[in-house]
Amino acid sequence: MGTTSSVYAIAGKPSLVTKIYIPRKILVLSNMLSNLISSLLEFIIIIPIVYVVLGHLPETIVLFPLIFLIYFWFVYGIALFLSSVFVYFRDLSQIWEVLVNVLFFLSPIFYPMVQITDRTRFFYLLNPLTEFVIMYRDVMIYGTLPAWYSLVITITASIAAYVIGSITFNKLQRRFAEEI
């Protein structure tokens, strides 16, 4: 997750905030882009592994960039929120690290969704990461198209994250230079 390092995107560059005017979202975006590059490299490693294991590459893998784009905007929205709030609450980084761990184990990454009982399934689906994991699996391993509702949920979640993140960021950024 790129969000952990994005927490420091603003507070970690004091001179670019207090000494000069640049649109501050650029700092978050640049942090996101460098995370994007490293995670793209990770995905590139997966592709030959998938080929070796499956013996072929599913055609649906061409949908991967689309899902990745939705995922990127989702993370960007969260990063905007976290980086601006962190300027005021410096223990957010520790809190967030714990939360990310919790979310990680609460998403079906080490285990498939079929192992989830019907009773807890609903709560799993509340986690937007679940849908992303399911979609990635669909296109990269199973070779099936992602479900429509998964797309709708993730796109909605991305837009919501971006809007909330932007509003928070715009509101809080007015006093960045004073707080850092």
Added chain:
Amino acid sequence: MSAITVDNISKKFRLPHHKKTTLFQHALGLMKRQMTYEEFWALRDISFEVEKGETLGIIGRNGSGKSTLLKILAKVLYPDSGTVQISGKIASFLELGVGFQPELTAAENIYIYASVLGISRRETGMVYDQILDFAELKRFEDMKLKNFSSGMYTRLAFSTAVNCNPDIMLVDEALAVGDTAFQKKCMAKIDEFKAQGKTIILVSHAMDTVRKICDRTVLLHNGVIVSLGDTDSVILDYASLSGSAGLKPEHIPLAVDWDGDGRQELCLFKHGLWFIDMDHDGEFDPRSDKKLGPFGVQPGDIPLAIDWDGDGRQDLAIYRQGKWYIDINRNGTFEPGEDLELGPFGGQPGDIPLAIDWDGDGRQEMAIYRPGGKWLIDLNRNGIFDPGEDLELGPFGVHPGDVPMAIGWDGDGRQDLAIFRKDTLYIDTNRDGLYREGTDLAPLGPSPLAEAGTPLAIDWQGNRRQDYCIFLDGNWYMDSERNGLFLEGGYIRFGPFFR
């Protein structure tokens, strides 16, 4: 067209009692419900405009709000109220070399710093060689920045910044860069900027630099503008604020026919400097008007305009402790030997000097109004009062706070005596040194405006009659009705003298 319009901005800082930076501390604070911070106004109701091509200095003591103001202009801080409008590309040098990466080479850092300043890669490429040449670092182009000396580092940063061709530059004491030769180059670059019509805002403690390059200057004190206008006079205001000159920022208005065209010009005497409104528009503009001095100021000095030699032009003079110092060579400063020193006239405490053409021969004589109401006019023009030879008139009638005046009211070529008392001007038109209602001109006034201001007599129109004028809050009010009432429509207003 103004480059920067600052309209009534205020900025408030929070001074927390205990700095809370964690969620935990905030939660505790919420439970205790204590007042967590004090408010502190760093700036209050700041308004000014900067014209295109103008250089504005911002001076003030530490903590007066200079840097806060500059940061607001640079959009780093946001004002709590008020607006700032800026037209043009702005480059702020609050600190040089923001965004420099020590692990990268000089060449790469030029591109990075330029992009931080808002310059595209292509534009930077066009001035790239210029930047390295100006910084004198062509040989070190591919060297990593971490191996640069601090001088090289700042030179590179400054050179990148100035060669990026901004319309408006905000500079915070960044000019003390490099050795003398490089500083000279920087000053030359700044002059070049000024010649190109670029706008510069400079925050500095170096008064020499401010005096050299700033057209106008703002003096901030405790977050408010104390003084705004001509650089020299604002610097003197600053000096008096710091207590180093021991002077109050006083303005003394004068009327002086400096050029001898028969019209008297408005003039303000401030901290030993004379500001003469040569173009008769009621405002002081350093480009078209005249600034003279410094005369050398001592507390209690009284400035005068006097046509001593009768050449039709009035000269500047200072009355200092009973003596007259007349600037005969007309350069605004007093040089013993070249200029005229007369007196002492008598020099009793409370004496007020006047220049008056009593006999109408075209030359003005020196005179003294002595508390108690007596007029002593030096008719034999030796600077000393000789009973018998010189004229003693009055008493005019005593009243504390009376201001004496010589005024050519009736236009017969001779100036008459007058007294300004509280809010009314009394002119002794029958020239007996006494004021009697009925035989002298009816009193001019009363007027609340006159009570608040400083009176003077001025032949503004050049018709050989002097009119009554009131100087108040930097504005000049000419009594066009000639009744001393200064009612709405009964005066012509000029000013403010300093924009």
